Structures are given as C-alpha cells and as structure tokens.
Amino acid sequence: MTEADVVIIGAGLAGLGAAVAARNAGKRAVVLEASGRAGGRAWTDYPAALGGVWFDMGAIWLHDAEHNPLVPIARAAGDKLLRSDEIRKERTFIGDRMANEAELADFAHAWPRYEAVADAVLAVEGDVSLAEVTRRLPDDPWAATIEAWEGPVICAVDADRFSALDWRRNALGGSNLVPEGGIGAFVRRRLTQGVDIRLNTPVTRVRWGGSGGQVTVETAAGSITAGACIVTVSTGVLASGALVFDPVLPARVGDAVQALPMGLAMKVALRATGPDRLDLPLHCSVDRIIERSGDPLMPFQCWPFGRDYVQGWIGGSVAWDLARQGEAAAVDFALGYLRQMFGGRVDRLFAGGASLVTRWDADPWVRGAYSYAVPGSALARDALAEPLSGGHLMFAGEACHVGFAGTVAGAWISGQSAARTALAAVGD
C-alpha cells in the first residue's frame, strides 16, 4: 500500500473529521475502515421490519445545536434539519396514570435542584458516582427518575458505575435537531467527499515511534507508512486488544481506556398491526416516574414523524442483560414496559407485528454504544487525547472529547483537533 502524510484508523465521525482537516490543509490522508461502510456509529438504515423508512441505528440527534459544528455544515449544504424538540409532544406516567400539571411542574423544578446538589458534592468531595448524588436527596420523590435519565438513558450506564464529574462536564443544553433522512445518511452525503476511505480494511497492528516519528499500520491487504497516525476506534475496541501496538503503549493510555468503558444503549422498535395509536398524538415521547434508584426506565418515542411504530430506548446493565438474552427478550421487555402504562391493548396492537432491536454490543468494530468515565476517572478523557511520540500518534473519538463526549459532535471535533496536532508534527 501507498505512503501518506497521515493514516487514520476508522471512518466514523472522528476519522472523517481528521481526514477533512488534513484534506483542507492540502495533506494526503488515508482512512482505513474495518467495516463495509463509512460513518461508524452514525448509521442510517432502511429496515424492512419498519417498512423501509429511514431509521438511525445509532446516533439520531445533533445535540446542543447552537454549538454543534455539524449544524452549520448541514445548513450550508441546504439540508433540512427537523426541529425534533418543537414537534415532540410529551406524556409522563406515574404508575398507570398520566402525571398532572402540578406534578410535572414539581418534576421540572427537581432537575436544577439535583444538578446543584451534584455540583456541591463534587466541589467538596471530588468525583463520586451519580448514585451517590441521588443518595444525598433521600426525600426527593423525583431523584430516582432524574438519575435514571442522566445515567442509563442518556449516558448508557448505571448510576453507581458512572462518574458524576464526567456527567457534569458533558451535560448538554440547547436544542436537538434531526437531519431529515437520518444522521448517518447526512454524514455519508456531506462528510465523505474527497476523502480516501478504504472499506473492509481492518488494521491489526500499529508500529509507531519509527525514524522521524513515522508510523506503519498493518492490514491483511498490506501496510501503509505515514508521517503520523490517528486512531479513532472506540474504547471497547481498544480494550479488546484487536489492535496491537508495537511498542506497547504507555501505561497511562491503557489506564485511560480502562477508565472509559463502553455503555450500552439499545433501541427496540415495535410496528403496529392495527389502527390503534394508544390515544397518543404523533411524535409523542412517553416516559414514567420511577420509584427507586436502579429501577429500569425505558422512554418511548411513539409514532415518530407520523410513522406506524414506537421506539423504546433502554440503557446500562438492563440493556447488557437483554443483549445477552437475545432480541426476543428485548421485545418482551419493551412490550411489558408499555403494558404497565397502557394495559392489554398493547398486546393487541403489536401482536404479530415486526420488530427491530439494535445490537451495538455485537458489532466487533464498536462493542457498545459510547464511553462513560467510571467514578474518580473523569480526567481519563483528557489523558487519552494527549499526543504520543510528539504528536505522530494520536487518539481521537467521542471518548477523547470533553464537553461533547459520547456524541457525533465530540468525535468530529476531537478528530479535527488530533489532525491539527498530527499535521504539525509531520511538518511541511
């Protein structure tokens, strides 16, 4: 294989961000991608089970749209961004009834209170688990539900395993936009142009620290030697040992990878077989208040964009358990969850209907949904992003960003930043 200024491992958002930065700087970048498609965890599919409509298997939203660097790219290209927050209706259940206005107002006030307690505990005690924050609010009836949203639902990890500092450093505000046609389709359409991507080319070994900092990466199709290398694979792949580094990486990198494991978020979509719409408006979010810390919370998006399916989202250890049990168990779990709110009509509505379960746990090139920091290790993200070999070897990806960790924006920014460092190391 040929030589390049920079070789990039992985064609997800970080790899594409790095490649676009190199291209814009007039440098030759080659992106090696193990799977048969670009985009990584930004993947729009058209599943027959859902009637062939576009469906994002991984990322869906451009979060914090006001600060998200992918939003101006989409706008400049004339792409339509759907205002998901504005069109969304919401229904929150307490047991099998809908919460009333006063309860919803109380719940809304509980969020800033929870955040303030987290900040106060972190300021005095340093990094603790998210579950520890909840324990400081023993009489707050909403704290368990807030914990479930911020832990398993949003960050794909149980609260007792999750660093509260990592949560606070990466909590996102602003609005959420959805590229019409799917985020994965947007990425392929707008972010891969003019980029040299070699699909179906898993890298097996990275030889770094050669003369002048040169790096050689090995694949079954041959080797590439470049002035610098940017590694963008997930921490799940790094921890698996599928990629061998020669010489062995310094201990601080291995420690950072161990401190940033992959959480799991699983989507379960159920297609309706009849006209019943559960008395819900189109594009309606349904969730519920849970009573105890650790109880599962599975929010549903019902009839998104007017479609004929509901899509549930479950994260953390429940998602890993369901992944081990298989897709039928995940469908049963989703049906059981809906039954608690809507009763037996759920069985009539979805009986015999098609379903879809996302399986990021089983993708050997990802091995989970996105990274979280374990309690006490929030600074591992900064450590993983530090240059090696004077910038000739860089790690990038969602795990390496602080602010937008775990998102497409974080991956993109981290890839661009790693490219700037790597290109500076390579020089003219």
Ligand SMILES: Cc1cc2nc3c(=O)[nH]c(=O)nc-3n(C[C@H](O)[C@H](O)[C@H](O)COP(=O)(O)OP(=O)(O)OC[C@H]3O[C@@H](n4cnc5c(N)ncnc54)[C@H](O)[C@@H]3O)c2cc1C
């Ligand atoms: C279910 C789910 C929902 C999500 N929802 C959102 C959301 O709404 N909004 C949001 O912003 N983010 C969301 N995310 C997170 C977002 O998708 C990721 O943070 C982001 O896409 C990660 O990009 P990356 O480049 O860091 O990694 P990846 O996308 O994983 O890219 C790394 C690439 O490296 C490749 N690779 C692995 N091993 C090798 C090898 N040995 N050789 C060559 N290539 C290799 C992989 O195939 C992959 O393509 C979600 C993720 C999931 C799974």
